[in-house]
Amino acid sequence: MLIELSAKDYVRKVATDDPTPGGGSVAALVGSLGGALTNMVGSLTIDKKAYEQVPENERVVMEEAFTKIEEITEELILIVDEDSTAFDDVMNAFKLPKETEEEKKIRSEAIQAGYKKAMEVPLKCAEKCLDILKLQDVFANYGNVNAITDVGVGTLLAYSGLEGALFNVIINLKSIKDDQFKEIINKRIEELMKEGKQIKEDMLEIVYRRLS
């Protein structure tokens, strides 16, 4: 499994002409690092001296966000490997026979189904990265000020995981012929990008303000 490789070997493997791990796998890893950094700030705040500065009603919010981010981070860790097999169905479909008209039709449908499935993995990755961004607010506002830059890096990474994953949705979508499906996905891509960018800017603004 890719995620079991040492960080150094993973980086070096990315650079080779083996298409996996590629941008989709890396986006998931980077998103998971964004989650982990956010939770590091949580770990340095909850039940620590810095917790005294956190208003009572925000503590529940922070603890719940911590648990959710922990779950999402683990889910993103799984996508690091899942992404590299997402394309298998497309590759297998391309190998199907294409002699008769019937075979051509079956093959073409299998390819289309493969692309749709391949697209689901980076789309899931993008959704999870957005979920992390949505949960960062309480850490940006009330996290241990000595670790506030780590929320900032976490924001940059969750956002990069989001846009990076969407790149892979977009490139797979190009091969899909179902116009109605394409329209639905394109609309979701737009929403994810818009919401993600807005939260990223808001979070960074808070971090830079607390840093100054």
Add this chain to the structure above:
Amino acid sequence: MLIELSAKDYVRKVATDDPTPGGGSVAALVGSLGGALTNMVGSLTIDKKAYEQVPENERVVMEEAFTKIEEITEELILIVDEDSTAFDDVMNAFKLPKETEEEKKIRSEAIQAGYKKAMEVPLKCAEKCLDILKLQDVFANYGNVNAITDVGVGTLLAYSGLEGALFNVIINLKSIKDDQFKEIINKRIEELMKEGKQIKEDMLEIVYRRLS
């Protein structure tokens, strides 16, 4: 060494209340992934079928950029661990005796020297990430179009490594009292951010154009 941990264990270690690895180490890892993804596109272009589409005069540029990015990626890999010891001098300085005026003066000077040194590591990381961004142009314009999204993810990551590392420069700079030194570093931070942001936007524009 952190970089020898499995990618999964590294992510999980980030999330703990141990301040290392923190945002500085992660920024270096993410920058190295940005370099590696860019070079994956190089690996899928140079001497491959896609190389036919690369103009003769751009091939030398691409091959040279490939070699340079390979070097920078390895340098960033080293920073993943270097960052976690960068703060050692500050921590040791804080442990110095502070009974007499003379001791106080020595301690204070040692702390200041420690902060300056601690700042050098993320500053170097930011410079290396900018170097990667500067070298991406030929891959964005002439890299294998089937892997063009990987240049896009590479750009997002090199930029996140840059801004992420600068967060750590800024937070350390707050503890430094030497105004002249602060002014020099603040000017460099501004330049790095401005140049990095501009290149990031230019690269993403090329990638989205080639993707459409």
